[in-house]
Amino acid sequence: MNFMDKIYQIYLGGEFRKTDDLLRVYNPYNNEELATTYKAGKPELEEAIIKALSVKETLIDLPSGKKYGILMQIASQMNESIQDLARIITAESGKPIRYALGEVDRAIQTFTIAAEESKRLPGEYIDIEWTAAGEGKEAIVRYFPVGLVAGISPFNFPLNLAVHKLAPAIAAGCPIILKPSSSTPLSTLRLAQIIDNTELPKGAVSILPMSRETGNSMVTDERFGLLTFTGSPVVGWKMKSQAGKKKVALELGGNAGVIVSEIADLDKAVKKCITGSFAYSGQVCIHTQRIYVQEKIFDEFTRKFIAAVKTLKKGDPMEEHTDISSMIDDANAERVENWVKEALESGAELLCGGNRNGSYYEPTVLTNTASSMKVCGLEIFGPVVTIEKYTDFKDALEKINDSRYGLQAGVFTNEISQMNDAFRHLEVGGIMINDIPGFRVDHMPYGGVKDSGLGREGVKYSIHDMLEPRLLVKDK
Amino acid sequence: MNFMDKIYQIYLGGEFRKTDDLLRVYNPYNNEELATTYKAGKPELEEAIIKALSVKETLIDLPSGKKYGILMQIASQMNESIQDLARIITAESGKPIRYALGEVDRAIQTFTIAAEESKRLPGEYIDIEWTAAGEGKEAIVRYFPVGLVAGISPFNFPLNLAVHKLAPAIAAGCPIILKPSSSTPLSTLRLAQIIDNTELPKGAVSILPMSRETGNSMVTDERFGLLTFTGSPVVGWKMKSQAGKKKVALELGGNAGVIVSEIADLDKAVKKCITGSFAYSGQVCIHTQRIYVQEKIFDEFTRKFIAAVKTLKKGDPMEEHTDISSMIDDANAERVENWVKEALESGAELLCGGNRNGSYYEPTVLTNTASSMKVCGLEIFGPVVTIEKYTDFKDALEKINDSRYGLQAGVFTNEISQMNDAFRHLEVGGIMINDIPGFRVDHMPYGGVKDSGLGREGVKYSIHDMLEPRLLVKDK
Amino acid sequence: MNFMDKIYQIYLGGEFRKTDDLLRVYNPYNNEELATTYKAGKPELEEAIIKALSVKETLIDLPSGKKYGILMQIASQMNESIQDLARIITAESGKPIRYALGEVDRAIQTFTIAAEESKRLPGEYIDIEWTAAGEGKEAIVRYFPVGLVAGISPFNFPLNLAVHKLAPAIAAGCPIILKPSSSTPLSTLRLAQIIDNTELPKGAVSILPMSRETGNSMVTDERFGLLTFTGSPVVGWKMKSQAGKKKVALELGGNAGVIVSEIADLDKAVKKCITGSFAYSGQVCIHTQRIYVQEKIFDEFTRKFIAAVKTLKKGDPMEEHTDISSMIDDANAERVENWVKEALESGAELLCGGNRNGSYYEPTVLTNTASSMKVCGLEIFGPVVTIEKYTDFKDALEKINDSRYGLQAGVFTNEISQMNDAFRHLEVGGIMINDIPGFRVDHMPYGGVKDSGLGREGVKYSIHDMLEPRLLVKDK
């Protein structure tokens, strides 16, 4: 399979397969049919589960050096197919090729880190002699795979967010069944081919596009040990309540905010916020949705920001210089259009943008917004940002916190005390000093508080979620 | 308040209070009314929640040295009240005083460990320069309290299992509302008095006996950040599905097993298994319920075991030399009686015991049982143990695993390879070589897999559950 | 023994003893004879070594809970004798009682931390399966005591700097022979009494005043596993070359510097620098010897600083309100006097102070100094500080680094970038933002680079120096 292929078979328990349920994948930029693949139904899912369970013991006993070898081989093969993988991502998701190449690079990095971490699974030596009851004893803790993993990944980083489930599972020694987004299943199926070329025991990984209903049966099935979901808050939290006895990890969305203080490097702040606001049309969990600028520099910031918006290159996502292109589909673009309209009707002011053309929505900047407006309070997942002024730094922190979400935040400042206040008071998973909330490297702990999620990804952290400690107490 | 008191007020947000809902506590040994306390209703619970939330920020900023001081002061005051606390436990639970004294000792240890760990909350320094995207940056992770904790604790270790929720919460900086068992609320209310004597901000701890219904409203209330429950599997797993967005930790039961291999120290194995089987009438989560003995030594083991059973002193739990006394109530003793009868009717053989007298049930040993019998397959939580023979060590491991539960297991052996096989293959949270599954020291990770629970207690591990990481990425 | 005692026996292998070699201890404030103790000669040292080696195996097997109990008991007994211990320190060292009380508090803290750390000795679980050669194997590392420790401690913190050797040794399970300063042996001998009251095996600790020559035989004796020395650089580095096969840890001196940037909180900086410069007449390893102030605030800083110097209360160190009193002896006061004179003759300007009266030397402030002057370039160990201006922050960093020493440094600033530059570029063991170099808490890693030392104290770090890893590789 490569970018030119028109048919992608699904990857079921170590075999590439067709099913009766055709899934057509379209290019969001031109609405042309890109390729055809298949949906797994319940029988195929059942088969994948059986195969996964049958290799469980084999995976437990796979020496770490072997896991390392497999994961590095995947990284190496991906490295040889960077262009191909990136073009598939761009074609299925409408993501500008520049960003798609970055995503493949990161996915390679994610596998590399997982390779390294597979040799560094936690293991503890515990002194048991703290009380008389334990005298003469010592203990060790080894971490065993938690069991079969159900992974569900979204369309916006179709490769790397799936890899953040696949690579840790291999490192931890867990079999995994991954449901990619039905809009963007091709890049992970291309990856399946790479995985299949390694010595990973067949059955350890299945990549199965599914209907939401079939996917839900993974959520409730007690044979899975962990559900790891990246997607929308509403869906994620509902899954948690249906998940039965299994562990649940949720990476959901947010309405991330940035503070630009008067002592920030203004040009740097503008440049970074432009990327944060409009990269991949804002279809990013940690998209910069709200910018709070200290009043002394508000006008200058806004002027420079709007000027920069106007230089963004719209166009075919396959073009190297394209900055912004279509959203994933018309429905989402329409939703964004409606939210902006609603905001304008409620008193918001449009600084630029605001128009839609099919699935393309212009980079849009609003001010005079209120936290009650959807453009502020909900996750917009589109190329829209609000800029508001603040007087006092502590107020700015409160504005960031005035949200049901708490994923990441950015603070542009050079004051130690502001950095400290932000760290102490911002109710988010991560704070980026002099950077945008969208900053992420693949080994850092990443995830949200409040409605934004449960647990942390970042390879090592995901691996730990996939492990169960087992204690051995023995005589010394 | 002390052992002689007849009225125990509940501890609500830093105040001792009465309510309209009287709760009479009886001594299970003589069925006399021991004392009167109160149930909190929903208004009292609401008040406790409000007070707890109001001190949340204060607790976040409490320096670790202060938390250490408070926790050590609690330990020290408990140390001065050991006899009193132990007698309360014995009176409310029927637990022989020898074991009750041990429980108070352990609760003191639990607070001491929490004191020490409060100064050692996790904190990480992270190199961010792994890729070009992160060059020039570094990160630190601080761990913040997860928010208000709902703790629900059982009757069998009325003090120490509650302390395993209270002490970590104070160490982590989380306010906590604890619901003790309605049968045994007195020892924790006595502890409340000790806690109240410290500088812990009022509201940080509430100890509220409640009806199950009121308790359930803690489970569903989204203002709690964590639910930590110790109790029965059925109740626990249901709570998980109702818990909404909060984190959930479950310490449930099991039907723990022991293997006695032919190269074990037989006398030691007998002695330890007697304790494991009958201490506190088997009303212990990690009670030794199933013993598998290698066939070569089966007869000798069984003979010595039965002989030892017969030396157990039955009597008033307040007597120093009493080994075994009443169960918590008649209903439970009847349940055990029925399960044993059912087993005998299905072909099991009674080696000793089998009689009930009110809430007292004799130490009972069965053989020729099957895993389908309740005495084997369910958690008996009574003074009953089964002894079966095995031929091959690997079969013995399989017998232990032939259970829906997986808490802890014991293996008596001196062979490295058997130890390794047990560690690799037993599907439990902890394996005790040359000891019973009931072995526990309070700082070790403790908890079950399969239906036996979710997560690990053991002070440090509970504290970690009560913390949420927050990342700060900054220029280097 | 207590403060009123006139005869202190030395502590040799678990016994209090006299020797033929009388050691008279004088009060530096009034030159009166304070008490009499004894020097150990080579025969007594030999006896102490033999006894120490004879308990080596017992200490290895002492369960951590027992070590914890012993160390906490010492802390608790010290707590009951705070006043007595502090008065002994003041009497033998001339240290104002306020600071002496602080020192005892810290010594109690040091024992408490050691107690906690004794339960947390390092221990590792290592995955051995990284390559085919290790498949099927795993390893654990336990840390064993390094052997007999030779500790040599100085006069300036006669109790706590000795405790930084004694407490870690007990925690690590190493026997130790401590040589306190011959000027100030009384507080450690008082401590010996406390230690002797515990269950620590006799012989594990000896506290022996000695001549330098006898002390040197500890340095060369191959039966010691570690030499840990706190004192002057010249002596320390010579010891390293004579130490044979044993490990060596050196905590030596420095000429610590402070930077006060224009964005600092000026009043806070003045106040802290006063303490840093003159506490215990500058007889502190991390005494603030050099202050670099940004030129814009130089005049204001200097004016306020000189004003504050003038408020320092000179007097009897036993008086609660005394800030500054005599130095340890006339010889040292004369040395300081000469260095200042020499500086003034070479062009330095005297801002205040400069006079000597016996062993008392006035708080003295100089400016217009050069790094070649002894008051700048060597460790003055007296109540003298230089204040110089700087223009550019990076120059200030270079001035701090323009020294053969590198212990700690202070930087008063609120700029993230200055903090980062200081961290990256200052060649010292520790940098204190908005504090003086003299900041130390007893669990932090403390020690110098360049000529200031080798290794780090801070309880956990000292313990690690006293341990030797031992690896066990076994089948999994």
Add this chain to the structure above:
Amino acid sequence: MNFMDKIYQIYLGGEFRKTDDLLRVYNPYNNEELATTYKAGKPELEEAIIKALSVKETLIDLPSGKKYGILMQIASQMNESIQDLARIITAESGKPIRYALGEVDRAIQTFTIAAEESKRLPGEYIDIEWTAAGEGKEAIVRYFPVGLVAGISPFNFPLNLAVHKLAPAIAAGCPIILKPSSSTPLSTLRLAQIIDNTELPKGAVSILPMSRETGNSMVTDERFGLLTFTGSPVVGWKMKSQAGKKKVALELGGNAGVIVSEIADLDKAVKKCITGSFAYSGQVCIHTQRIYVQEKIFDEFTRKFIAAVKTLKKGDPMEEHTDISSMIDDANAERVENWVKEALESGAELLCGGNRNGSYYEPTVLTNTASSMKVCGLEIFGPVVTIEKYTDFKDALEKINDSRYGLQAGVFTNEISQMNDAFRHLEVGGIMINDIPGFRVDHMPYGGVKDSGLGREGVKYSIHDMLEPRLLVKDK
């Protein structure tokens, strides 16, 4: 340069160079001149030091991702030159090609681990609020390179033991000057070429054959921050006393022992001991020099062992099937011959071997030896092993400990209690259960106690030796 080359230039500060001091390298198997290289004199060493110091700051700032890239590139290039590197090793050292290939594999592994560890340098977050003095503060510790490293490596693993100094230095960010053995400098010079092909700043690595005298000037030169030496005990310990202020790590030799208990897998023990005793003619630091066999199986073990010795293939080390070949030079073979003779004269019994032919010495087995004989008490570094019987396991442990050395030991047993006793009582750096003392994987902590060394290698541990902690205390 490759195996066919006849002239190897030395690697000085990023340049390949000739000097006036020719060094001829001979093949120990046939005494033919293999190639010519050069010795660095003091001027060349000085130049290398200057260049190394000039890149010190550049290396500190090298992002970890860059260091990872460089180290992985070295590993990858070595992988492409395995055959060539192995043949150079065999030619210069006489090591059978099979073992030489193993050594190259391990050296690649060493670089790979160093790459991974370069991203995982230690870094700590420290809670400073344990006491009132630290309230409001927190600290982080970053680890900085210790400075210029002097590495001295031996002939017996000419590549991998040098790599255990080079790879950690690059990972830690330290410049390094390596002195390879003058007998075997070619493989490291070949490696220099590979290193030179990377983006490692020139000057960071120099590889300079030197006279012992010139090498000694590295030992005493205060511009080096660390001396890391692998070689003979006499030389190593002397260096420690001459090393001035720098840190010192010593990997020296031993006379490693094995215990074979009556419950061991005898055939496995024989097979492993054969390798341990005769691989590379015993010229291995952890060569199996002493075997203690339980008396019940002594005869059987010895019979099988002697039979196995006789199957060892002697021959040209370049032949794939050669097991044993020449020693490094005649002088060493003669020394071994003399030691064996001396043992026989003192009552030892020869079980096989005992003859010398030039630099070839036969695999030799002795019994009835005494610890006072050189073949037992000193490091023989030749193909000689002693086999003695023991009755009681504890006696066997004492026999192992009856040595001035303590590197590693092997214990063949299946009893938990014997494993525990060995771990507790053997005074060595590492104990291998069911394996020989020669077991080593490159990431495990490796090193000796007693006269066998100071510190531990094993990539992570060596890196830590090359780092200096620096503390930053700041407001929270």
